[in-house]
Amino acid sequence: MNDQIPVKNVSPVKVHKPKKVDESKRYNSRSRIYVRAVKGPLESFRRFFGFFFIALFAAVPWIQYDGHQAVLLNIVDQRFTIFSLTLWPQDLTLLAYIFIVSAFALFFVTTFAGRVWCGFMCPQTTWTYIYTWFEEKCEGNRNKRIKLDERPMDVDKFLRKTAKHSAWIAVALLTSLTFVGYFTPVGSLFINFFTFDVGFWAGFSVIFFTVCTYANAGWMREIMCTHICPYARFQSAMFDKDTFTVSYDPNRGEQRGPRSRKLDHGELADKGLGDCIDCNLCVQVCPTGIDIRNGLQYECINCGACVDACNGVMEKMNYPKGLISFTSEHELAGGTTRILRPKLIGYFVVLLVMTGLLLADIVTRVPLEVDIIRDRNSLYRENNNGDIENVYTLKVLNKSQSTHTYTIKVEGFPEYEYIGEQVVTVAGGELYSLPISVATDPQNLSERVTEIYFHVSTTEADGSIVEVSEPSKFLYR
Structure with missing residues (x-):
């Protein structure tokens, strides 16, 4: 308890007041980027x-x-x-599959080659x-x-x-x-x-x-x-050390500086110079105005314009090309790039699976949609023959692009009376609404709710049969 806490003398910190802002320049627009044309x-x-x-x-x-x-x-x-x-809106799963496939294709390409989507497409x-x-x-x-x-x-x-x-x-x-x-x-x-x-x-x-x-x-x-x-x-969440990105090799390029074209490439080390002549062409051709020599930056869109500009300069100087190139962090550090790696393989597998599901959904898609709507004004009614009758609205959607004739049947009763059209013709891409009634003898109804099926079918031009069965309820008592 008698130990003293050591005290250290600290010089006071000088507070620098911020400079006054010129209000006339507060909302100045950005410095304009003048992009230089490049060939390569x-x-x-x-x-x-x-x-x-x-x-x-x-x-x-x-x-x-x-x-x-x-x-x-x-x-x-x-x-x-x-x-x-x-x-149609009922085919929303197809749209979802398309978005998922596009997303994983983007993830796969970005993991492999960086932001080439931004630079090329x-x-x-x-x-x-x-x-x-x-x-x-x-x-x-x-x-x-x-x-x-x-x-x-x-x-x-x-x-x-x-x-x-x-x-x-x-x-x-x-x-x-x-x-x-x-x-x-x-x-x-x-x-x-x-x-x-x-x-x-x-x-x-x-x-x-x-x-x-x-x-x-x-x-x-x-x-x-x-x-x-x-x-x-x-x-950055998709990048790793094996992702190919536009990169500058500082080990080869530094120290930068101008030099005579007559200077032999082998004499650069003696003068303390790297291959970069500091011409700034890589900055002038960049559409986002960055200096790739400062390392990977989120503004870089991997367009490769600086690669062509630098290779052109290296060719004129009789230096090896590739001072700026599409390379990986491992290669810049002297290692080798691993093409096959877990993350890339994972993206590829998911991409294949989702593409397969998309194709399967398209192939197995039935070009017919049937919807049954019961009459909500009355649960049921007894007709003049003493039969129990339920009223429905049948909606037939022809999801193909050609006209089809559909046959309608009801399943679920040993005997029934169908009141309405049983054969309808629907143009391609059209929705047909059909009011119908189904009646049956009360002796056929052992329960208050009986499940029945409306069976709609048509024959395609190639002889194949397209059919859909839609369930509904028949109410009594």
Whole structure:
């Protein structure tokens, strides 16, 4: 108890007051990123990939199949037509399977090769590239665009800016019309829109998505990737040390610094230099404006533009390529990449299982839906013949795209009287409501509630029989 607590003299901490903020600059917009054009095998592949999916996106709504639009997602009528397949709200499991398969495909690809979806297939990236291409054609290369923006407004600058924004709006409008064409007949949409005869919701949708495309690809660009898109935030959960990502090799590149092209590659170590000449081309070509030499960053979309730019510089300097490359953390540390690993195999197995369930659901799907609704005004009634009668509404949904004739039967009684149509014809994709009554002798009813079945069947063109049995209740007393 007599031990004293040692006391240490501590010099007082000096508190630094924050500097006053210039209120006029508080809401300044971001520093604009001027992306430099780059050429190389990865860029060529990315362009081909982007153009392929753009062409597919633009062509699909115009494809005709069996006299109708091949792909039409009609939200108003709650009917999705995909070639010979027609989906209804009752087919929600198919939509769930499609989303699950897409999610695990994304997880699998990301675990293996990083954010290649963002760099090579994402619509935001592709449309941003298109907008950047128009920007270069109207305003010039990166340096010219910087000087043009620093210059006061004149006739030349006004004309260049007008041409650029006109091209952007035209691309946004065509994109929006094509997109809305997936949800309404595309042929009449184009005609009605340009003749000002389009409906309110279709017209509103076209204008809304035009503004969104123009704002996203023209103005927001990398903000969508770095601040809005959630995928950039949870990507790290799928990465491991064997994931292929765009990476800079610091062991080979450092120390950075400029040097003469005449300097032999073998003499770099003597001068304390690495392979990186600090040209900053990898930063200038990056669509999100990051420096890949600072390590893996969530803003990186794995587009490979910096890889092509750096390889071009290495080729001019007669250095080996691959200072920046698609590689793994294990390879950067001098090890080898394990392609087959538990997480990747797990994603692949789940992807195969869910794809199999999706295909099985499509193959075993019955193109007929039957729903039975009992009359709620009366439980039962006794007709003039002394029989007990129940009233129903039978709804027959033809989920195919061709007209079918259906035969209706009732099972559950040894004898019964069917009052109503027993043979109905329903057009493809139509819902037919049929009021019917079923009557039977009270002696056939041993219980207050008897389970009966409405059996609906039809014969396909190939001779196969499609049939559905739907249970219902027959009430008495």
